[in-house]
Amino acid sequence: MARADTSLTVADLRRRIGEAKGSVDERARRLLLAWFDTAARGVGAKPLARALRDGTAAVQIAEALRSDAAQPSNAACAKGCAFCCILDGPDGGTITADEASRLHAALSPLAGTPDGRNWHPKACPALDPATRTCRAYDARPTLCRAYVSTDAGACETNAAGGSAPGAGLMGFHLDYLSVLTLSRAAMTGIAPVQTYALAKIAASAVRGQDVETALQSARHKPRTLDDARRGLSSVAAARG
Ligand code: SF4
Numbered sequence: 001m002a003r004a005d006t007s008l009t010v011a012d013l014r015r016r017i018g019e020a021k022g023s024v025d026e027r028a029r030r031l032l033l034a035w036f037d038t039a040a041r042g043v044g045a046k047p048l049a050r051a052l053r054d055g056t057a058a059v060q061i062a063e064a065l066r067s068d069a070a071q072p073s074n075a076a077c078a079k080g081c082a083f084c085c086i087l088d089g090p091d092g093g094t095i096t097a098d099e100a101s102r103l104h105a106a107l108s109p110l111a112g113t114p115d116g117r118n119w120h121p122k123a124c125p126a127l128d129p130a131t132r133t134c135r136a137y138d139a140r141p142t143l144c145r146a147y148v149s150t151d152a153g154a155c156e157t158n159a160a161g162g163s164a165p166g167a168g169l170m171g172f173h174l175d176y177l178s179v180l181t182l183s184r185a186a187m188t189g190i191a192p193v194q195t196y197a198l199a200k201i202a203a204s205a206v207r208g209q210d211v212e213t214a215l216q217s218a219r220h221k222p223r224t225l226d227d228a229r230r231g232l233s234s235v236a237a238a239r240g
């Protein structure tokens with residue numbers, strides 16, 4: 001049975017992060033503890049618990065790492081280039097509860113208008129089919145911010161089911177998934193840390209469904225986060 005956040009102290013939460021067990025990555029623990037020690041200044045346990053539960057902590061850590069990370073100097077990414085927004089299945093990728101809510105809020109006003117699927121049947125519904133730009137750019141999830149390529153042709157090949165080199169996720173995306181996994185472990189018995197399917201949230205929003213319905217239809221099973229993190233870890237290990 002989950003207990004109310006109000007019974008928690010800041011020290012309780014920090015101890016939980018420090019002692020969480022399971023498939024926990026020690027780099028993720030260092031990142032989350034550093035985030036916690038900064039975020040906890042002058043703040044009570046409730047907002048800290050909320051940031052762990054809705055994934056805001058993981059997103060803020062990823063954003064800090066992204067701003068420090070060097071993009072490839074020969075990146076081919078450009079406005080209107082959208083092969084990376086052709087999704088490889090109906091899920092579309094793992095996003096946090098806060099990312100899901102913000103994506104839904106950005107797309108809801110566009111309900112009923114043509115979407116990315118009018119350009120390509122597997123494109124993200126957040127895409128503008130005419131300009132091939134993201135209609136939720138400021139609210140796009142960490143997954144979208146992490147994808148980069150040195151070759152748009154490789155992205156086109158991969159979107160068609162190929163495996164051309166030169167395109168992929170930057171390293172901070174694995175940290176994001178690992179911090180989310182640790183947040184879940186630290187919040188065990190307090191509140192579930194859920195993840196959601198990017199494509200399903202976007203499709204629900206442009207269909208005009210309210211946020212609760214969208215979240216319910218797009219909520220992942222718990223193992224989806226573990227599978228996503230393990231899959232990315234094995235790719236990173238194979239690349240050395
Ligand atoms: S990741 Fe690939 S498809 Fe996406 S903007 Fe960059 S080059 Fe274009």
Ligand code: SF4
Nearest residue numbers: 085124126127134144
């Ligand atoms: S949210 Fe935006 S950037 Fe991300 S896949 Fe959809 S259209 Fe592309």
